[in-house]
Amino acid sequence: MGTLNLWLILIIGGLATYLMRLSFILIFQHVQMPLSWVRVLRLVPPAVFSAIVFPELLVRDGSVQLSLSNLRLIAGLLAAVIALKTRNVFITIASGMVILWLLQWVVPMIH
Structure with a gap:
């Protein structure tokens, strides 16, 4: 082609x-959409976001892992705290990525 x-x-x-x-x-x-539709449609972005993000944070090797060895979960939780503090999407995404990279770099050194 x-x-x-x-x-x-x-x-x-x-x-x-x-x-x-x-x-x-x-x-x-x-x-003018009915108020019930507007209420339901407000739930679509969080539902889609959850469907994309939670499997990436929680599932490792085909099973749910809620342990401290799940570095993505730790980075995601820290990014959520940053999101609540800053209310800035760019800072949240950037900090979550940096935190994950740092964890992936530091944790193998500890073991």
Whole structure:
């Protein structure tokens, strides 16, 4: 596959995604959704976030690990504390990554 074809596929895919999302914005800007729907839709981002993050933090080698040897869990908990203190997504993500890298570097030295 040539480079031009790859770029064409990426551009068309990006445009299709953009137009699909824009269509919902344009449709629902004039429609008043029922309050029950609004309440339910507020729960979608935390549910999606939990479904992505918790397996990464809790599951190691196919089983849930809640021990101190689970460095991702420790880094995630420390990042959660930082998130509560700073309310800044970038600082939270960056600090969580740095904490995990430091733990992965320091812990093998201890053992």
